[in-house]
Amino acid sequence: MTQTERAVSFTGVAKAFGDICAVDGVDLEIARGETVALLGRNGAGKSTTISLLLGLNKPDMGTVELFDGPPERAVRAGLVGAMPQEARAVPRITVRELVSFVAGRYPAPLPVTGVLELAGIAHLAGRRVDRLSGGQTQRVRFAVALAGNPSLLVLDEPTAALDVEARLAFWEAMRAYARGGRTVLFSTHYLEEADAHADRILVLDRGRVVADGTGEELRRAAGGSLVAFDLAGRGTGGLALLPGVRSVEVRGDRVRLRTDDSDATVIALAELGAIRGLEVAPASLDDAFLVLTGTRGAQGKRETV
Numbered sequence: 379m380t381q382t383e384r385a386v387s388f389t390g391v392a393k394a395f396g397d398i399c400a401v402d403g404v405d406l407e408i409a410r411g412e413t414v415a416l417l418g419r420n421g422a423g424k425s426t427t428i429s430l431l432l433g434l435n436k437p438d439m440g441t442v443e444l445f446d447g448p449p450e451r452a453v454r455a456g457l458v459g460a461m462p463q464e465a466r467a468v469p470r471i472t473v474r475e476l477v478s479f480v481a482g483r484y485p486a487p488l489p490v491t492g493v494l495e496l497a498g499i500a501h502l503a504g505r506r507v508d509r510l511s512g513g514q515t516q517r518v519r520f521a522v523a524l525a526g527n528p529s530l531l532v533l534d535e536p537t538a539a540l541d542v543e544a545r546l547a548f549w550e551a552m553r554a555y556a557r558g559g560r561t562v563l564f565s566t567h568y569l570e571e572a573d574a575h576a577d578r579i580l581v582l583d584r585g586r587v588v589a590d591g592t593g594e595e596l597r598r599a600a601g602g603s604l605v606a607f608d609l610a611g612r613g614t615g616g617l618a619l620l621p622g623v624r625s626v627e628v629r630g631d632r633v634r635l636r637t638d639d640s641d642a643t644v645i646a647l648a649e650l651g652a653i654r655g656l657e658v659a660p661a662s663l664d665d666a667f668l669v670l671t672g673t674r675g676a677q678g679k680r681e682t683v
């Protein structure tokens with residue numbers, strides 16, 4: 379990636395809080411125009427990564443760059459719009475006043491009315507920001523992030539507290555914004571959201587990037603298919619050595635094989651006569667996530683996908 383194509387760059391970035399290594403040697407690059415999901419469990423390091431990216435926190439080691447300079451410079455230049463997880467409540471001002479205030483601090487903001495419409499809060503324009511519901515507050519935070527018409531939009535768990543309808547409207551607005559060539563980074567716990575709305579998914583676990591690719595690539599990296607069958611009294615010896623098999627999981631009398639080559643695995647099982655209750659299914663993204671984060675199967679390294 380050349381300098382001019384790069385929006386975000388982390389090189390060997392680490393950040394600890396006391397004994398807790400929140401971010402543990404992260405290298406990553408995000409190109410301009412990409413929509414990237416930062417996916418991970420609670421405590422994986424997503425918010426810390428985002429605060430380092432925004433220059434709100436300093437790394438103990440390594441370098442963070444936005445648009446090939448320090449984050450503070452990009453933020454000062456109005457290139458970044460953010461929606462941090464914890465928004466400070468500003469008492470007594472209205473939604474329109476807040477969005478206008480934020481827009482006024484950027485060199486080339488979007489029209490305030492347009493922002494309110496895009497964030498689905500035009501009907502709340504006159505309401506006080508400290509008297510909104512959780513979902514309404516979340517949409518105001520989105521409007522705040524959009525207000526300056528930033529080149530890079532950073533959203534920490536943007537759909538938390540949103541109901542189904544608001545969630546759909548949010549993603550539509552986010553995609554409309556991204557279509558204009560802007561770069562978007564959002565964090566989420568939800569695999570489906572990451573898969574549906576990002577060009578690329580970075581899976582973070584214990585402060586490290588353990589996988590980086592599209593949803594499809596993640597599924598493949600975690601082992602393409604699952605083959606299940608009934609043991610019917612036979613042993614499990616040798617199953618791990620069958621062609622394609624990556625892991626063997628036994629639950630009661632049923633075995634689940636994760637395999638890179640389900641055809642070869644099924645043929646080998648047929649030769650052993652182990653076909654009672656045979657089922658073949660593609661690995662789900664949930665499943666891939668559990669493998670990649672080491673919750674299921676042994677996996678500690680970054681998957682190159």
Ligand SMILES: Nc1ncnc2c1ncn2[C@@H]1O[C@H](COP(=O)(O)OP(=O)(O)OP(=O)(O)O)[C@@H](O)[C@H]1O
Pocket residue numbers: 395398399400418419420421422423424425426427567
């Ligand atoms: N200010 C802080 N002081 C001490 N520990 C912190 C601080 N901020 C984060 N941590 C710890 O660093 C780790 C990573 O936290 P972080 O908030 O980045 O995770 P996350 O992936 O955003 O989690 P969540 O999905 O729950 O929001 C956690 O173990 C957390 O307890």
